[in-house]
Amino acid sequence: MIVIGYNGFTRGAEVFRRLWGVEGVDRHNVLGHDAAVAVLVDGELVAAVEEERLNREKKTSAFPMNAMRWCLERAGIAFEDVDAVAFPWQFSADAVRTMISEACDVSQTPEEMFQYIDNLDQAYTELLCRRAIREDFARRTGYDLPDDKLVLVPHHLAHLMCGYYFGGGEDTAFLVSDGRGEQHSSVMGEIRAGRIRLFDEQTINAGHSLGLLFGEITRYLGFVPNNDEYKVMGLSAYGAAPADNRLIGEVVRLREDGTYEMTTLVDDPQGARPHYPVLDRIFDGSEETRQRFTYRATVAAAAQHMIEEVTAHQLRALQARTDLRRLTFEGGLALNCVNNTKLLEGSRFTDVQVSFGASDPGVAIGAAVYAAHTPGRRCAPATPSPYLGPDFDDAQIRAALDDRAGRVWWRELAPGEIADETARLLCGRAVVGWFQGRTEYGPRALGNRSILANPAFADIKDIINARVKHREPFRPFAPVVLEERAQEIFDMGKKRVSPYMTFVFPVRPEFQDRIPGACHVDGTARIQTVNDEQNPELCALLRAFTTRSGVPCLINTSFNVAGEPIVSSPADALDCFLKTEIDHLVLGPFLVGKNQ
Structure with missing residues (x-):
């Protein structure tokens, strides 16, 4: 079986800019950033490359035509040979209904709500629906992809399957946490004999995203959100989180069932920055103090501590629901390697696996694995390797x-x-x-x-x-x-x-x-x-x-x-x-x- 997994869309950045004014540093938040292509042949990953390595645009969200061309050539195949094309987003009717209902819950005027719903309609029609994805594929590749060959994969399951694949295809508990998928920002559960079981009660929706909140703090500190969060992690070592970290309680509230909620929604459809005044109040900040290294280090340390406490809270709930001793952690938050070590050492899990594709580059691989996966059959490479892209004689x-x-x-x-x-x-x-x-x-x-x-x-x-x-x-x-x-x-x-x-x-x-x-x-x-x-x-x-x-x-x-x-x-x-x-x-x- 030959499967192509890919991420990226031709006009994604253009549409988000037109509808929501998303540009500059915000462009990294649009659908399909970290565009990439992967080819799986009979369960073996034979080629994968990120589009940015070829078009030289960091974190590009463009349709990955260069990557597609190279992967096909490397695998020695044509589109007609492919059994399935997997795309790591699935905006189902339920996901769209959730997005609309969330828009109506925020404090907006009726005019603002109707404008948002109109924008969402345009985004769905032009970017997110099955027809739009097939049309974009045909427009860029010249190949009219049959509808029955297109597999739309829920975003967080694409993350999960990347980690599962490179983790050896063994039974595992899992936590996936990032900025947002279609409607969620974090899911957990377990895989047994290849069958995925989600613990729905511990699912976190996008409006209460820990990843997006960390991105807002990244922006607050003068860095690029959804790109520079690792700088905040590095900077945190130069500061010390307050003994009473007010981010936990005043910004993030932990619930007894292992979930959490934000006091102010971070997935704001109007692009507002509601946490800036909150952060200024908590840390006694201002335009001037945000420029000081010691201030920034203190905020970074508090943010890092928040990430560690909230994900450990999630992990305690996961441990209570599974007897598996192995954990797969994927999604953008899994790149916080300081936290990863603390999660492992503070848990009863004997190992935590985090793949080299844990953030959004991995979803092209994970989507391909999901489309090729058969429950009950072990799905894993013979020798896991990150060296999957072009070489030169x-x-x-x-x-x-x-x-x-x-x-x-x-x-x-x-x-x-x-x-x-x-x-x-x-x-x-x-x-x-x-x-x-x-x-x-x-x-x-x-x-x-x-x-x-x-x-x-x-x-x-x-x-x-x-x-x-x-x-x-x-x-x-x-x-x-x-x-x-x-x-x-x-x-x-x-x-x-x-x-x-x-x-x-x-x-x-x-x-x-x-x-x-x-x-x-x-x-x-x-x-x-x-x-x-x-x-x-x-x-x-x-x-x-x-x-x-x-x-x-x-x-x-x-x-x-x-x-x-x-x-x-x-x-x-x-x-x-x-x-x-x-x-x-x-x-x-x-x-x-x-x-x-």
Whole structure:
């Protein structure tokens, strides 16, 4: 069975801008952001890539035509070969009724309510209904998708199935939490023998979304909502949540049944910002104080504490309803890796699985898995891997180098030289671009499109933030470490591996002075573990580097600058290399430097 899963819509941003004035930073909230395509052949994921890697527009919501074209070519198929096309949104009659009733519950004039309902009608007709999705697909691909081949998948179930697939297809309890799906923001339940059971009583609707509230606090602190929440998480380590965190109680109220509610709806159809005055009141804030680092760190710490307390509250309810010992956590909130570790350690679950596609890039994969899934049959890849996107042969790399011949020099390394020569360069304060194999999927660079550096230098974080990434100085960097050594260096608690940078662990005291560049201000690190089966090239480099330097890990950050997608092609890598102060680039077998 061949299934395509995809996310994205041609005119989504345009329609939301016309109807609700959603533009600028708000465009990241529109339907279908993180557009992507995935192809599943007989249960095996053979190709997947995010559209942003190809069209170079970060978090694009556009129809993923470039990604579609590449995935079909990689899989060696045509549209006529495909059994199903899965789309990770399903605006059912019930979902639409809920949206209309919620609009009528807010404090609006009759004219405002009718205007909203009219806007919703236009959005449904132009974007959300089955006919609109098929027409958009045909308009962009030239293929008239038969109606019986289109599978509309509820958004949160698409999230769930991505995690279930990469978690091995085993029985699992689950929590999915994000900004919003069609009508909900959080669901929980369990999967047994492939059958999904939702605990409806613990479902949270979109108007009381913890993810959207965290997004509003992200905006309040001067960042981009639905994009920069991880900055708030990083910033929180510089502050301390008040002993009596008034966000819990005055903004979020916990209920005894494991659910919660917002005192003011965050999914406001008029785009108002009702929490700004509330936050100012709670934290004694103003336009002036919001610019102060200490103030922002305090608010960030309170917001992080709120996330941890509310999701732990949910987890207690989930534990009371299931005897399963394994948890799958997906959705945008599952990218809060500080929270993930605390959820695991504070629960009776023996493991928590968070995939590399936990946020919206994963729903293209999850939708495909949902469409191909048969209850009772184990659905999982033979070897889970995030390396699903384009790769490039030596001839393609040479062509990109030749195009920039006046600006760079290069020499080809023998296969046995690549790791050792790169390790030699990394023993100093050099910053190295590392481009190998297939492009990673998801928001994290996992060793194929990475910027690497030596964590033994305390100032290396400042060097990379200022000279390379062009981003905020408080931002930490993650270390990549051989799986076989990870527990020696990091206190991993119940975890044994963390291959996708989705958990944070304390750096053991005896290593904090040895890898200061990889330690956050609170002594923790968001690690990536790697083994030879997952990424042999990166493992070879880590061993060569440790042998030369005695340092047991490397800093690994995404190969991009602030505001741009992670590089995908050799041309992308060279252009990023040339406009930053990256010292060296290892591009496949080629060591590249800059001409003076």
